Amino acid sequence: MAFRDLTDMDIERQVATLSQELAALKKAMARRGGTYYEESRDMARDYYSDIAEWLGNSLPAFRKRARGVEATARDHPAAAVAVGLIVLGLIATLAYSRR
Secondary structure, X not given: OOHHHHHHHHXXXXXXXXXXXXXXHHHHHHHHHHHHHHHHHHHHHHHHHHHHHHHHHHHHHHHHHHHHHHHHXXXXXXXXXXXXXXXHHHHHHHHHHOO
């Protein structure tokens, strides 16, 4: 066997070894990726649960304030229209100023 043949065999062995190591690394990354996905899904579920609980506790206060605003709008319709027009004007100004 010539020196060149030994070198070619050595390179082939190294390539085979590197391929095996690469496959092992891919498996490890796949496992870690699955773990990270599960952890992020659990965190999102926890955040959703916290927000739902907070909204559930705060909803009666929001309803009470909304009823107060509704009663004020019924008692003072002209003021309610004026405030509505002002809000629409501000929204339009913001929308057109960004262009």
